[in-house]
Amino acid sequence: MLELYHNDMSTCAQKVRLTLAEKGLEWEGHHMNLRRGDTRTPEYIKMNPGAVVPTLVDNGTIICESTVIMEYLEDAYPEPSLRPKDPIEVARMRGWLKQLDEGLHAAVGVISNSVAFRYQTMEGRSEEEVIEHINLIPEQAKRDRIMDVTLKGVDSSYFKPAIKRWDKLFSDMEAALNENTWLTGEEYSLADIAYTPYLTRMDHVQFMDLFEQRPKILAWYERVKARPNYAGISDWINDKYIPLMAEQGKIVWPRAKEILAA
Ligand SMILES: N[C@@H](CCC(=O)N[C@@H](CS)C(=O)NCC(=O)O)C(=O)O
Structure with a gap:
């Protein structure tokens, strides 16, 4: 049996x-409330040392890290295949996945937190309680980043590099989609799946002007949303998050635009 420790809006x-x-695949879910700190308990950290979702449990075996989980599912449940047959395309696919793990995911965390999620973290907590809550994050670098972004919002020094990093990624993505239908070639792959939540996040924070001059990304986004598996996002939309992300995102977008124009 597949069990997934997850959160509705987590990318x-x-x-x-x-x-x-x-x-x-059928799976049983354990929904974790991230603002409450469900992943930061000693019991959960034993299962997932980074104190994050997702965690997959397949017949009792624990697998952490979303990219590792995706590749595990591809190996353990190969049909339909989400890994291209051509080794060059597999290399490209892994290149896209690697970038998320090596900074892009953290950068989207900076954007989402500084724009919106910080308000949820601060709600009902004093400043000391916010600091105490963030201090439960096991990894030092992440703790420092989340602390700064939660306390300072878009004035955090992490905001500028984060938006610039995503802008660079979107230039690369537009170029790739100019060549092929999907990110790695003519086959829909784990790379397309991996980036779908991030496009959705840009949409939710109303940063869609990023794609004004990037029509291929917009067309790709329409294609991924039209696929039945998009239910993996749309069935789990938390209505409390959407207005907050949209309202705060609209306020912050001019600032992001200024950074990108400089
Ligand atoms: N590298 C990890 C990152 C996972 C991660 O950052 N998850 C976030 C949600 S997208 C989380 O659980 N955060 C916990 C928290 O905010 O307390 C992965 O790919 O699985």
Whole structure:
């Protein structure tokens, strides 16, 4: 039996739910409330040392890290295949996945937190309680980043590099989609799945002007949303998050635009 510790709006959990849906796999969910700190308990950290979702449990075996989970699902449940046959395309696919793990995911965390999620973290907590809550994050670098972004919002020094990094990624993505229908070639792959939640996040924070001059990305986004597996995102939308992300995102977008124009 497949069990997934996840969260409704988490981009990493969305990656895994999209993969499970594409493969038509049944799973049992354990929903974790991230603002409450459900992943920061000693019991959960034993299972997932980073104190994050998602965690997959397959017949009692624990698998952490969304990219690792996606590749595991591809190996353990190969049909339909989400890894291209051509080794060059597999290399490209892994290149896209690697970038998320090496900074892009953290950068989207900076954007989402500084724009919107910080308000949820601060709600009902004094400043000391906010600091105490963030201090439960096991990894030092992440703790420092989340602390700064939560306390300072878009004035955090992490905001500028984060938006610039995503802008660079979107230039690369537009170029790739100018060549092919999907990110790695003519086959829909784990790379397309992995980036779908991040496009959705840009949409939710109303940063869609990023794609004004990037029509291929917009067309790709329409294609991924039209696939049945998009239910892995749309069935789990938390209505409390959407207005907050939209309202705060609209306020912040001119600032992001200024950074990108400089
Ligand atoms: N590298 C990890 C990152 C996972 C991650 O950052 N998950 C976030 C949600 S997208 C989380 O659980 N955060 C916990 C928290 O905010 O307390 C992965 O790919 O699985």
